[in-house]
């Protein structure tokens with residue numbers, strides 16, 4: 473047994489291991505930087521022309537003759553759909569890039585009140601009835617924009633899949649804050665409940681009695697965002713009764 477050779481071998485193995493770990497960390501860092509630049513570039517290159525298109529077609533719509541309105545409405549709707557899809561893809565990449573999130577104190581009752589009033593006017597034409605209940609005894613420390621995006625995705629889904637009565641509720645104890653969005657839509661088949669938060673997962677249209685289009689990104693964004701905010705998301709659902717999504721935040 474040659475102690476000298478053995479020690480040299482162990483030292484080389486340890487150095488090799490740390491060297492490799494350092495290489496992996498640096499490569500990961502470089503990849504995150506590349507991903508961040510990519511998101512910034514794509515944001516600009518896709519969103520700017522879409523915004524210009526939306527403005528141009530709305531203006532044309534206002535000035536156009538009756539016979540062209542049908543086609544301009546189609547263009548408007550499709551541009552809006554494309555815009556939403558691009559936003560969702562960018563949002564998902566942004567969240568996955570795990571950039572540090574800025575947090576600030578947020579007054580929950582005030583925040584949800586304003587948000588719900590916004591939903592009411594946005595969805596006025598769909599004749600939805602709204603309920604907002606809850607009590608907040610302290611501010612939470614969170615990111616307003618990200619939390620708004622999560623609630624918006626849940627509300628958009630609730631209405632998209634057929635809900636007509638939307639209940640938003642919130643509660644707090646010493647350790648947790650819970651925000652829930654409940655609908656009276658078709659419900660989600662049990663075997664899909666665990667999978668709907670996965671990226672690109674959609675319940676097959678035939679099993680869901682709907683013909684709504686989508687990317688399967690909305691709930692993935694909610695789940696990742698809530699995790700980044702320090703919490704988790706859950707769902708309960710009953711066929712023909714409705715679905716309730718819960719955002720549970722630590723703190």
Ligand code: ADP
Pocket residue numbers: 629630631633655657658659660668673674675676680685686687688689690691692715
């Ligand atoms: P998308 O709406 O683009 O399909 P989501 O990730 O937002 O993607 O939702 C995943 C799937 O979960 C949807 O395809 C739909 O089948 C189901 N789902 C989500 N929210 C609801 C809801 N409130 N009621 C019924 N089904 C829902």
